[in-house]
Amino acid sequence: MGERTHRYLVSVTWTGNDGVGTKSHRSYRRDHEIKADTKPAILGSSDPSFRGDPTRWNPEELLVASLSACHKLWYLGLCADAGVTVLSYEDEAEGVMAEESSGAGQFTSVTLRPKIEISAASDRAKAEELHHTAHDMCFIARSVKFPVTIEPIISSMTGIDISPPTA
Template sequence: MREHRYEPTVTWTGNRGQGTVGPRSYGREHIVSATSKPDLPGSSDPAFLGDSTRWNPEELLVASLSQCHMLWFLGLAAAAGVVVTDYVDHPTGTMTEEPGGAGQFAEVTLRPEVTVSSTDDVLDKLEALHEEANRVCFIARSVNFPVRHHATARIDR
């Protein structure tokens, strides 16, 4: 078994001069960084006093699931001889919050729109490729909630 390590740095930048003396005294802003990559501005969701112009962890989790599925799907399509010419996903994640403030994701639904350059018979293969991508995606295999997909496809003529 091979092991892969990921070591980004998360630096809080939201100290407004008083630190965390109260829940509204500090910002949720932070920077996610890693060697040789552009910084990613982060915050909490605006519902949790965050900055809506920055990425929040919930969005990043949903985006990670979408990215993982797409990358596996593209690789599986290439191996199956299916030529994908366009791919866009509009995923949604549903998180439930408990009265005390804790919460968890209930589900994520991916909505990939795939364009293929081929004949009509390739459309039958796409659902199986999406199923396999969902089964092998590292991120989807690591979460404890369902990751569904509702894919659409069209032929690039």
């Protein structure tokens, strides 16, 4: 089977012109709306460190969320295929971005910390192993140039935790 191409069309509309445009750095808001098809708009801005609205999503948060969601989606599908029954999944993901003196910057790492509960009958070793596969398959993780680390905590209904570090 050959490669398939998928396209994602998103519009980003700046909504922060308060009447004088970008006359100065203080004359405009960084607010924008992210839209795709008929989906609800995502209200965005820049990080508050860069004069953004703290009540809106910023691009950095959305990048970390994309990595987390992509990993989760792969992981759940792989578990379903392998007979591992996931009962709950919650991730506390963290991204680190370094800002240079010029104002430019880049992410240096993202760490995903999913807490997963599996059924007592599920294979814990397989549940752990599937994080490696999910990471290798995740479209977003494969597209970034900084390390993405996975630090899962897997528990079964018996309440016993295993949390070996994985990459």
